[in-house]
Amino acid sequence: MGVSVKIKLVLPALTEATSPYWRPIKYSLFPPLGLATLAAYCDPDDELTLEDEHVEAVRLDDAPDLVVIQVYITNAHRAYALADHYRARGAYVILGGLHVTSLPDEAAVHADTIFLGPAEATFPAFLLDLRAGAPQRRYDAAGAVRTLHGVPPIRRDLLKRHLYLVPNSIVVSRGCPHHCNFCYKDAFFEGGPGFYTQRVDEALAEIDRLPGRHLYFLDDHLLGNAKFARGLFAGMRGMGRLFQGASTVDAILRGDLIEQAVEAGLRSIFIGFETLDERNLRTANKPQNLGRDYDRVIRRLDDLGVMINGSFVFGLDDDDPDVFSRTVDWAVGRGVTTATFHIATPYPGTALFREMEQAGRILHRDWRRYDTRTVVFSPRGMSAAQLKAGYDRAYREFYAWGSVLRGSQAHATVSRGLKHLAYAGGWKRLEPMWDRVIRSRHLSRMRPVLESVLATVDVLQRGGPAEARPGLGPDAPAQPQGAA
Numbered sequence: 001m002g003v004s005v006k007i008k009l010v011l012p013a014l015t016e017a018t019s020p021y022w023r024p025i026k027y028s029l030f031p032p033l034g035l036a037t038l039a040a041y042c043d044p045d046d047e048l049t050l051e052d053e054h055v056e057a058v059r060l061d062d063a064p065d066l067v068v069i070q071v072y073i074t075n076a077h078r079a080y081a082l083a084d085h086y087r088a089r090g091a092y093v094i095l096g097g098l099h100v101t102s103l104p105d106e107a108a109v110h111a112d113t114i115f116l117g118p119a120e121a122t123f124p125a126f127l128l129d130l131r132a133g134a135p136q137r138r139y140d141a142a143g144a145v146r147t148l149h150g151v152p153p154i155r156r157d158l159l160k161r162h163l164y165l166v167p168n169s170i171v172v173s174r175g176c177p178h179h180c181n182f183c184y185k186d187a188f189f190e191g192g193p194g195f196y197t198q199r200v201d202e203a204l205a206e207i208d209r210l211p212g213r214h215l216y217f218l219d220d221h222l223l224g225n226a227k228f229a230r231g232l233f234a235g236m237r238g239m240g241r242l243f244q245g246a247s248t249v250d251a252i253l254r255g256d257l258i259e260q261a262v263e264a265g266l267r268s269i270f271i272g273f274e275t276l277d278e279r280n281l282r283t284a285n286k287p288q289n290l291g292r293d294y295d296r297v298i299r300r301l302d303d304l305g306v307m308i309n310g311s312f313v314f315g316l317d318d319d320d321p322d323v324f325s326r327t328v329d330w331a332v333g334r335g336v337t338t339a340t341f342h343i344a345t346p347y348p349g350t351a352l353f354r355e356m357e358q359a360g361r362i363l364h365r366d367w368r369r370y371d372t373r374t375v376v377f378s379p380r381g382m383s384a385a386q387l388k389a390g391y392d393r394a395y396r397e398f399y400a401w402g403s404v405l406r407g408s409q410a411h412a413t414v415s416r417g418l419k420h421l422a423y424a425g426g427w428k429r430l431e432p433m434w435d436r437v438i439r440s441r442h443l444s445r446m447r448p449v450l451e452s453v454l455a456t457v458d459v460l461q462r463g464g465p466a467e468a469r470p471g472l473g474p475d476a477p478a479q480p481q482g483a484a
Ligand code: B12
Pocket: 011, 012, 013, 014, 017, 026, 027, 028, 029, 030, 031, 032, 033, 034, 035, 037, 038, 068, 069, 070, 071, 072, 073, 074, 075, 094, 095, 096, 097, 098, 099, 102, 115, 117, 118, 119, 120, 123, 171, 175, 183, 184, 218, 219, 220, 347, 348, 370, 371, 372, 373, 479, 480, 481, 482, 483
């Protein structure tokens, strides 16, 4: 290869995300941050293009020298097809990401080189090897240096901001301090630290580079390292930012970190409640939730004016057919503003997958259907059909007008109740509109609306009028899956 390399970075999408008829808003929320992170290691002379199939058609008639493809579980099928296409055209194809780390042998068939784990050390090493004409077949982050200190600024110039509702997504850490048995985390970070953060000054510098007011922290657990979080929030105070993020229940109850987050601009938080059953929490290896008073968590956040997106998993071994109505009733009764429900999904590489496989409970390996909306294993306490029907019903019932009204009455003050009503109700009313806006490719025009509405939350918190905040609901979870 010459001095300047033509490099194409691609985030393939699952079919649903490319449908011209109906594409859920969630696929247009966030730009491909992982690929823009990798792009920062390329040479300034390299010719870079970045295509995200969730928001644009991938060009197939080009001739890049190197193709960098990110593989999640549900896009794996499409990722392999694109990899095969470019290899047939003579390009050097590399595959990495969560699914490649879980199933390297499956991915290796479609790639010249595969990457396991986070790639901040291995990708630059590969680029050097490639230029020296001696790339390896496989780079493994296990044993490699693992740090976010001194990482180059993300190549945000490659992201087509106008195609996303939330272009200001950011991650200031990797991983999580916990070890839930269904989570991607332990497999992905195997062989090194499973939770580490940027330096506070570098995280603040990245925030400073982002225009506008609204930020979305995609970190699995923004409050996971209290010292780091304290420094971050102190630095953000006075920046005038409004942000959303994710945390575990125990971190909300501990100390005054959550108050500091609110002072720094936190307005909505994703919380992994997962299940109301202590037996399920034990089996899922989620001690951070065990014995915690979920009601206190909700009251504390509500008192601070922070809206809650509660995450719940259905189909765990101690769930029975009543779990759906029990959970919805609890969430609505407590005034949880939005909910993200999942059908339990054993991802390959996780402890849950190994247990299920040994017990012969995995129904199939069609990764396209491992989307947390489809039953892919034999449940214990109910049939697969009951699980699917109950999951669908939970969404319907949680977002029914009656529930939205009841939820709005669960708050301590009238203004918070109105906020709930406007927020949850606003999403329902606006849902068909999102679809039209996405198709017209003018999503960026909605961003000022989102920012001004979030700013109104700010006013409301200080005692001002009620607001409506669109953008989050059943198809646009406030935190896209699994974290915390
Ligand atoms: C944002 C997000 C989304 C966004 C996608 C936005 C986007 N454009 O990237 C949306 C909302 C669309 C989404 C949807 C879904 N998501 Co999602 N999502 C995330 C989230 C929260 C953050 C991803 C992120 O930006 N990470 C930060 C960046 C810096 O890290 P990274 O992307 O992993 O990239 C690094 C490495 O992986 C590596 N790398 C990645 N690709 C490549 C390629 C090469 C060649 C190399 C060298 C290296 C490399 O280099 C990067 C730097 O180290 C993760 C959780 C998480 N913590 O990762 C879940 C997560 C990725 N999602 C998950 C799932 C299951 C889904 C859904 C299937 C679920 C659903 N019910 O909707 C859908 C389907 C998405 C699809 N296209 O298939 C799972 C994936 C599990 C798995 N084993 O694959 C995760 C891990 C959540 C979880 N805890 O379970 N998601």
